[in-house]
Amino acid sequence: xxxxxxxxxxxxxxxxxxxxxxxxxxxxxxxxxxxxxxxxxxxxxxxxxxxxxxxxxxxxxxxxxxxxxxxxxxxxxxxxxxxxxxxxxxxxxxxxxxxxxxxxxxxxxxxxxxxxxxxxxxxxxxxxxxxxxxxxxxxxxxxxxxxxxxxxxxxxxxxxxxxxxxxxxxxxxxxxxxxxxxxxxxxxxxxxxxxxxxxxxxxxxxxxxxxxxxxxxxxxxxxxxxxxxxxxxxxxxxxxxxxxxxxxxxxxxxxxxxxxxxxxxxxxxxxxxxxxxxxxxxxxxxxxxxxxxxxxxxxxxxxxxxxxxxxxxxxxxxxxxxxxxxxxxxxxxxxxxxxxxxxxxxxxxxxxxxxxxxxxxxxxxxxxxxxxxxxxxxxxx
Amino acid sequence: xxxxxxxxxxxxxxxxxxxxxxxxxxxxxxxxxxxxxxxxxxxxxxxxxxxxxxxxxxxxxxxxxxxxxxxxxxxxxxxxxxxxxxxxxxxxxxxxxxxxxxxxxxxxxxxxxxxxxxxxxxxxxxxxxxxxxxxxxxxxxxxxxxxxxxxxxxxxxxxxxxxxxxxxxxxxxxxxxxxxxxxxxxxxxxxxxxxxxxxxxxxxxxxxxxxxxxxxx
Numbered sequence: 030x031x032x033x034x035x036x037x038x039x040x041x042x043x044x045x046x047x048x049x050x051x052x053x054x055x056x057x058x059x060x061x062x063x064x065x066x067x068x069x070x071x072x073x074x075x076x077x078x079x080x081x082x083x084x085x086x087x088x089x090x091x092x093x094x095x096x097x098x099x100x101x102x103x104x105x106x107x108x109x110x111x112x113x114x115x116x117x118x119x120x121x122x123x124x125x126x127x128x129x130x131x132x133x134x135x136x137x138x139x140x141x142x143x144x145x146x147x148x149x150x151x152x153x154x155x156x157x158x159x160x161x162x163x164x165x166x167x168x169x170x171x172x173x174x175x176x177x178x179x180x181x182x183x184x185x186x187x188x189x190x191x192x193x194x195x196x197x198x199x200x201x202x203x204x205x206x207x208x209x210x211x212x213x214x215x216x217x218x219x220x221x222x223x224x225x226x227x228x229x230x231x232x233x234x235x236x237x238x239x240x241x242x243x244x245x246x247x248x249x250x251x252x253x254x255x256x257x258x259x260x261x262x263x264x265x266x267x268x269x270x271x272x273x274x275x276x277x278x279x280x281x282x283x284x285x286x287x288x289x290x291x292x293x294x295x296x297x298x299x300x301x302x303x304x305x306x307x308x309x310x311x312x313x314x315x316x317x318x319x320x321x322x323x324x325x326x327x328x329x330x331x332x333x334x335x336x337x338x339x340x341x342x343x344x345x346x347x348x349x350x351x352x353x354x355x356x357x358x359x360x361x362x363x364x365x366x367x368x369x370x371x372x373x374x375x376x377x378x379x380x381x382x383x384x385x386x387x388x389x390x391x392x393x394x395x396x397x398x399x400x401x402x403x404x405x406x407x408x409x410x
Numbered sequence: 411x412x413x414x415x416x417x418x419x420x421x422x423x424x425x426x427x428x429x430x431x432x433x434x435x436x437x438x439x440x441x442x443x444x445x446x447x448x449x450x451x452x453x454x455x456x457x458x459x460x461x462x463x464x465x466x467x468x469x470x471x472x473x474x475x476x477x478x479x480x481x482x483x484x485x486x487x488x489x490x491x492x493x494x495x496x497x498x499x500x501x502x503x504x505x506x507x508x509x510x511x512x513x514x515x516x517x518x519x520x521x522x523x524x525x526x527x528x529x530x531x532x533x534x535x536x537x538x539x540x541x542x543x544x545x546x547x548x549x550x551x552x553x554x555x556x557x558x559x560x561x562x563x564x565x566x567x568x569x570x571x572x573x574x575x576x577x578x579x580x581x582x583x584x585x586x587x588x589x590x591x592x593x594x595x596x597x598x599x600x601x602x603x604x605x606x607x608x609x610x611x612x613x614x615x616x617x618x619x620x621x622x623x624x625x626x627x
Contacts, residue, residue, distance in 0.1 A: 312501070
């Protein structure tokens with residue numbers, strides 16, 4: 030009987046039903062599409078922030094950190110083969126790994142930093158785009174200030190410590206010590222500086238396989254590294270790591286703000302519709318009461334409708350939200366499009382939350398209407 | 411059968427209090443036909459709702475068959491109303507999305523009629539609505555709507571019919587049909603209480619009560 034009354038009332042007041050249904054469906058679709066694309070968004074963020082640079086720097090243990098920060102590199106050296114030991118260390122995950130040698134020299138009357146870069150080592154079984162410069166033998170990249178002060182251009186041949194190099198790139202301004210660097214291959218610069226087999230820094234981008242949220246993250250890395258490279262120490266560029274996390278958190282905070290806005294808007298929308306519906310049916314409530322239908326049945330009539338709309342909207346919103354995510358997600362998150370897939374767990378949550386939400390919103394106006402004086406509602410309308 | 415003892419109903423709080431009923435004492439016997447007359451705002455509807463268990467008086471008791479209906483729980487009172495009382499209103503108050511048949515059988519839910527549909531069909535025929543059985547209220551005339559409301563009030567054979575201005579919106583022909591229906595019901599042993607400010611129900615009444623400013627005159 031209850032379901033029949035709900036069904037007939039819905040058919041009778043189609044517009045009210047459709048508007049309420051639409052409001053909840055859109056809200057569910059919004060949340061479902063967000064969560065469906067969220068994983069792709071996270072992965073995309075990691076990829077994009079990767080280009081901000083290496084975040085782990087492994088340097089000789091005896092390095093004086095005061096000097097390190099003043100000069101920008103360690104004045105001590107360690108064997109290049111440390112990079113292989115690091116690579117072989119299975120307990121630590123990384124996305125990019127390279128060995129570098131830095132040395133300040135006076136060149137053409139100017140202090141410049143020679144930076145030799147070894148080819149990047151890829152994690153086992155993974156093909157990755159290089160983060161570091163890939164410089165060919167006999168070639169160099171020249172930092173912005175060096176190129177500017179000495180009027181150097183792409184294609185120029187320069188002589189560094191009696192060896193000729195061709196400039197294949199003059200770098201754009203970075204606003205850091207990188208502007209006074211000359212980049213070349215590690216092996217050539219090792220020869221040039223008479224430091225064969227030595228490096229003073231191994232740079233890595235950890236792949237966030239360990240929880241970056243863990244406060245003891247750096248401590249964990251250091252403990253692990255001590256086991257494999259007892260002669261080295263690790264420092265973490267928390268600015269880069271934090272930037273990565275902040276970017277993610279910003280997205281989540283943005284979603285939280287939008288969520289509040291959406292919930293308030295939908296609540297107002299549904300609240301007004303339910304209020305209109307209850308006002309239209311105030312005499313119906315009175316007459317059902319007069320005929321002996323208990324309050325529970327009358328409340329059930331309104332809440333049952335809200336529940337039904339909630340269930341239908343949840344299912345529709347899930348399909349719509351998933352469809353939108355699958356249709357437009359790959360265009361937005363091009364790199365990680367493959368991770369956008371229907372999340373069926375969201376259907377469960379939609380079916381749980383949407384009916385509860387719509388029922389809750391229907392409860393207050395229904396209760397107000399029920400406790401109206403029947404002598405007033407049934408007298409003359 | 412129906413006994414009202416010092417019924418008062420006060421709306422609102424001081425200083426904006428409105429007294430709808432003031433110490434009303436009334437006894438209505440079984441199978442009596444009572445007309446309650448009075449101007450608008452005299453408390454007629456409040457009196458009717460109080461008798462029907464729909465509106466608890468501020469003070470006093472309403473007894474039906476020696477049972478104080480406001481001492482019953484809400485559920486018990488709903489059931490009592492469903493079994494014993496039928497309501498008819500000036501504005502009909504039919505459920506707009508239900509057909510004639512569905513509106514009438516809506517009040518049979520507490521009754522174990524094996525053949526409530528059969529009874530409804532019979533009643534619909536008696537009320538001259540056979541050709542309107544699947545019509546919605548919006549497709550009916552005012553007279554037809556009131557006949558549907560009568561059918562809804564009568565189908566479960568209540569002991570008491572409470573009618574609030576039942577002919578207020580009807581033409582003389584339909585008013586006559588409605589009053590005759592009440593009269594038949596009364597002659598078959600039912601109690602009828604009609605509140606109205608007109609005189610068209612007076613010829614059918616055993617007793618006419620005048621209500622003015624919440625008091626019986």
